[in-house]
Amino acid sequence: MSVLRDPAPGAAAAAAPYDALLLLSFGGPEGPDDVVPFLENVTRGRGIPKERLKEVGQHYFLFGGVSPINEQNRALLDALRKDFAENSLDLPVYWGNRNWAPYLTDTLREMVADGRRRIAVLATSAYASYSGCRQYRENLAESLAALEAEGLDVPRVDKLRHYFNHPGFVRPVVDGVLASLAELPEDVRAGAHLAFTTHSIPEAAADTSGPVEEHGEGGAYVREHLDVARTVADAVRAETGVERPWRLVYQSRSGAPHIPWLEPDICDHLETLHGEGAPAVVMVPIGFVSDHMEVLYDLDTEATAKAAELGLPVARSATVGADPRFAAAVRELVVERAAAERGLPVERCALGSLGPSHDLCPVGCCPAARGAARPAAAGADSPYA
Ligand SMILES: CC1=C(CCC(=O)O)c2cc3nc(cc4[nH]c(cc5[nH]c(cc1n2)c(C)c5CCC(=O)O)c(CCC(=O)O)c4C)C(CCC(=O)O)=C3C
Numbered sequence: 221m222s223v224l225r226d227p228a229p230g231a232a233a234a235a236a237p238y239d240a241l242l243l244l245s246f247g248g249p250e251g252p253d254d255v256v257p258f259l260e261n262v263t264r265g266r267g268i269p270k271e272r273l274k275e276v277g278q279h280y281f282l283f284g285g286v287s288p289i290n291e292q293n294r295a296l297l298d299a300l301r302k303d304f305a306e307n308s309l310d311l312p313v314y315w316g317n318r319n320w321a322p323y324l325t326d327t328l329r330e331m332v333a334d335g336r337r338r339i340a341v342l343a344t345s346a347y348a349s350y351s352g353c354r355q356y357r358e359n360l361a362e363s364l365a366a367l368e369a370e371g372l373d374v375p376r377v378d379k380l381r382h383y384f385n386h387p388g389f390v391r392p393v394v395d396g397v398l399a400s401l402a403e404l405p406e407d408v409r410a411g412a413h414l415a416f417t418t419h420s421i422p423e424a425a426a427d428t429s430g431p432v433e434e435h436g437e438g439g440a441y442v443r444e445h446l447d448v449a450r451t452v453a454d455a456v457r458a459e460t461g462v463e464r465p466w467r468l469v470y471q472s473r474s475g476a477p478h479i480p481w482l483e484p485d486i487c488d489h490l491e492t493l494h495g496e497g498a499p500a501v502v503m504v505p506i507g508f509v510s511d512h513m514e515v516l517y518d519l520d521t522e523a524t525a526k527a528a529e530l531g532l533p534v535a536r537s538a539t540v541g542a543d544p545r546f547a548a549a550v551r552e553l554v555v556e557r558a559a560a561e562r563g564l565p566v567e568r569c570a571l572g573s574l575g576p577s578h579d580l581c582p583v584g585c586c587p588a589a590r591g592a593a594r595p596a597a598a599g600a601d602s603p604y605a
Pocket residue numbers: 246247248249259262263266268272273276287288289344345346349351352419420421422472473474475507508509511512513514
């Protein structure tokens with residue numbers, strides 16, 4: 221058996237020049253006492269109304285103060301290590317977060333102590349946007365600066381490209397939609413609409429998402445989500461032979477009420493669809509890599525209650541999570557980027573119409589909305605090599 225699985229010669233070196241992979245995520249509370257300090261970490265300097273924070277705290281308390289995100293990252297780490305081992309990719313995998321332990325700076329310090337010098341970074345956010353991309357790059361720069369201040373030799377960090385349109389991300393979503401359709405009562409299945417959801421962000425942040433030439437209404441953020449939604453809807457139609465109406469909608473709005481954020485909200489959309497006579501809806505959270513609190517609360521709790529009130533049958537499809545196809549996609553992204561860094565020609569997988577995303581965020585990509593620009597690592601404007 222093992223002979224059949226032997227990789228192509230040289231696979232063990234396929235990760236060079238990288239000597240480690242860092243899974244970079246958001247972090248979440250692991251018990252009731254963690255909730256308030258976690259929210260303080262998330263919202264420091266971000267101008268979120270106190271009322272909104274109280275409300276979001278309640279979402280966490282409803283689930284015992286435990287965010288599902290850390291367990292899911294642990295499962296993804298296991299899936300990555302298993303996939304790498306099975307494919308003889310000799311690359312240790314580490315995990316660090318923006319807002320909760322294990323904190324990014326601590327993980328990077330440990331990586332330096334282990335002698336890691338050239339680190340590939342996978343963020344658990346698949347799309348362009350300030351929150352999903354540049355903010356992680358700022359976190360990397362801050363952590364590297366902290367290590368530098370401690371007198372440590374700063375490693376090089378390279379962020380892997382956005383994977384929203386990678387088949388290893390999209391195909392599990394398609395399977396999730398097919399499974400959700402099968403869950404719906406048979407008499408409403410054929411007529412079920414698809415509501416693709418993602419995190420709402422301020423309109424201004426959407427308009428300036430992605431490289432400067434992609435700025436404009438909705439920016440790269442909306443364009444990328446629409447492309448994934450269309451790809452998934454097409455694949456579901458090909459599988460089921462049924463053409464279904466679909467729309468990209470939003471969830472988890474935050475911020476001050478007078479600032480415009482992307483709309484419509486999923487709950488308003490369910491109401492509209494019900495008013496138009498839609499028999500059922502599958503909610504497809506394409507904006508999330510795993511079943512975050514936003515999925516458990518905003519979709520499985522709030523939107524599902526709204527649908528029940530309307531008498532509208534709904535199902536929520538699975539996020540990618542630790543799907544082995546996603547783990548394999550991460551390996552492919554590492555090997556692809558490693559080859560590119562070695563100056564070799566690379567084949568880059570991407571479904572849909574946009575093509576593979578860039579390796580290096582150009583200057584002006586996904587700028588922060590407020591305050592002076594902060595240094596960001598792993599981009600064309602990085603202060604680090
Ligand atoms: C685009 C996007 C993603 C998707 C990309 C990605 O996955 O990274 C994302 C992920 C996440 N957001 C999360 C949690 C929170 N986000 C908040 C606030 C905000 N998010 C924003 C955007 C995004 N957020 C924005 C524009 C704000 C307003 C404040 C600001 O401009 O920064 C707040 C404060 C309270 C509130 O305002 O809701 C919380 C608690 C968690 C953890 C969930 C868990 O525990 O399972 C995850 C994965």
